[in-house]
């Protein structure tokens with residue numbers, strides 16, 4: 001699907017967080033663009049509508065375009081105070097394909113590298129192999145802040161990936177990216193979120209083989225459990241119903257899935273965590289395991 005790329009000036013770039021991210025221990029989010037051309041069928045962002053600062057056209061046409069905040073790096077330089085624990089990004093993928101020409105993440109990382117008061121922690125959430133372009137700056141930034149890449153792998157089945165997230169990189173490319181980040185000594189975590197139909201034991205085994213430390217996961221967010229706020233959007237729910245994957249929307253199945261994966265990780269002396277305690281570990285790599293991994 002062809003997508004359009006726009007640019008706009010933003011008034012601010014570091015946003016104080018609330019809800020899930022605050023509970024996880026983050027203080028700010030950094031969102032370099034509005035709308036995300038990966039356009040995943042399950043993306044919770046458009047379900048937030050105006051809460052996410054989106055324009056109605058964005059959430060009605062999710063994935064059709066992106067609007068880069070072209071002054072993002074200047075704002076980062078101006079707004080950093082030195083104590084921020086930043087999640088980049090809850091509302092778009094910082095390494096969506098259009099970043100290749102925009103180069104906004106290079107500018108943002110460069111701003112962090114030379115900042116008089118770099119953030120305390122900077123977590124990059126992405127599924128884009130394009131992040132390998134920035135290995136040089138990631139290394140430099142890691143010397144100035146507690147940097148971590150949280151890299152999304154959602155299933156071990158390429159056929160499933162193509163159905164739910166056809167514009168994202170193939171799973172094999174994503175494992176390769178994760179391994180290259182690790183080989184380059186960039187702190188990296190495999191984030192199995194959302195967990196799509198898969199062989200869960202095989203998916204976790206591959207994640208543990210490709211990384212060290214905690215593996216983070218999250219199932220679909222369904223309204224039955226999550227009474228308000230962002231939730232898995234309708235196209236993914238429709239896919240589950242159409243392909244007979246209804247169980248992957250079932251809270252009881254989610255509980256069983258998460259505890260089974262936790263036990264599997266424990267048998268290998270590893271941690272598997274989810275929800276705010278799990279995502280909180282991304283910013284505090286040396287922290288004690290949260291309640292749900294003890």
Ligand code: SF4
Pocket residue numbers: 036037038039040042043044045090091092093127
């Ligand atoms: S990559 Fe992330 S932000 Fe972008 S559409 Fe997919 S889930 Fe949403």
